[in-house]
Amino acid sequence: MASRAPDAPLLTVPATTSGLVCAHHHLYAALARGMPAPRRAPSTFREILELVWWRLDAALDLEMIRWSAMLGALEALECGTTAIVDHHESPSAIDGSLSVIADACAEVGVRVVCAYGVTDRHGPEGARAGLAENERFLRAGGRGMVGVHAAFTCSDATLEAAAGLARDLGTGVHIHVAEGVDDADATKRLLHLSAGDWLLVHCVHLPSDAGMQGTIAHNPRSNMNNAVGYARPLRFPNRVVLGTDGIGADMLEEFRLAYARLREETPETAWQWLENGDALVPEARADTVTWSYESADPWRLAFTPGVRALDVSVDGDVVLRDGRATRVDADEIRRKAAEQSQRLFSRLSEV
Numbered sequence: 001m002a003s004r005a006p007d008a009p010l011l012t013v014p015a016t017t018s019g020l021v022c023a024h025h026h027l028y029a030a031l032a033r034g035m036p037a038p039r040r041a042p043s044t045f046r047e048i049l050e051l052v053w054w055r056l057d058a059a060l061d062l063e064m065i066r067w068s069a070m071l072g073a074l075e076a077l078e079c080g081t082t083a084i085v086d087h088h089e090s091p092s093a094i095d096g097s098l099s100v101i102a103d104a105c106a107e108v109g110v111r112v113v114c115a116y117g118v119t120d121r122h123g124p125e126g127a128r129a130g131l132a133e134n135e136r137f138l139r140a141g142g143r144g145m146v147g148v149h150a151a152f153t154c155s156d157a158t159l160e161a162a163a164g165l166a167r168d169l170g171t172g173v174h175i176h177v178a179e180g181v182d183d184a185d186a187t188k189r190l191l192h193l194s195a196g197d198w199l200l201v202h203c204v205h206l207p208s209d210a211g212m213q214g215t216i217a218h219n220p221r222s223n224m225n226n227a228v229g230y231a232r233p234l235r236f237p238n239r240v241v242l243g244t245d246g247i248g249a250d251m252l253e254e255f256r257l258a259y260a261r262l263r264e265e266t267p268e269t270a271w272q273w274l275e276n277g278d279a280l281v282p283e284a285r286a287d288t289v290t291w292s293y294e295s296a297d298p299w300r301l302a303f304t305p306g307v308r309a310l311d312v313s314v315d316g317d318v319v320l321r322d323g324r325a326t327r328v329d330a331d332e333i334r335r336k337a338a339e340q341s342q343r344l345f346s347r348l349s350e351v
């Protein structure tokens, strides 16, 4: 049996599970920690987007995207997450961006389902470039979905083009839905387009009887952090999965948050939402994670902090051993990512 780090909890026989799935991530956000404060404090969700995230994504280049994906994938692996459903936007470096992310994740040994978030925020030309990147990547055999930022930043023509492309390629659409009040009328724009293979992210302000088809990705930590409200996922008949919305890929931690938030309303666990992620990436069921704890019982994990992944195998290959990545040098990734963060931050101070 693998030797264990001295700070690991005491245990008898370590629990083994299949690989965890982060059903909504933004790997590019891995470089954002410590970024300069916005010019003024955002007071609404829309201002959080305008003053923080839309400035950040506009400053990304392919080198930054590469190292953010390397760091994000490494951190996922270290948390026993073997599959990431990513949603990417980099309006100044669209072409080729999905391949950069896919290659970085493959290098670390983590599965990724890529999508480029199409939007009309940068005019119809920007929307076309986003659609083209999705199409290029998917037609070349990349694992992915057609990404859309959100209905409220897209024209009807763009939404229809994205839905049509996803239909043609059989991939589904990965889209933010009714995260804030600005997007509360998303149903009107999307209902006739949505399909069972869509991934509907957040749905905080989606009416319970909206009838949207697809899987709902619940991101409790992000929703609390952005003060957009609680999605109350149990009110929907749709399958529910858990994502982090770019705040790492520690899915046990996201489960604990989802659990605590859910328990305010009903005495249930949120474990099924975590397990449901494997419907999006079925291969993750064959991945194995050995934990630093003797139980995979949700009622125990919800109250046990610091449970860590010790050994992870993906596709039969050991990609994490004794808590350390086997294919890549974790220290080097952290060093390079820190350099790219500094480049990103200095570019932000120029815009």
Ligand SMILES: [Zn+2]
Residues within 6 Å of the ligand: 024, 025, 026, 087, 176, 201, 245, 246
């Ligand atoms: Zn998101």
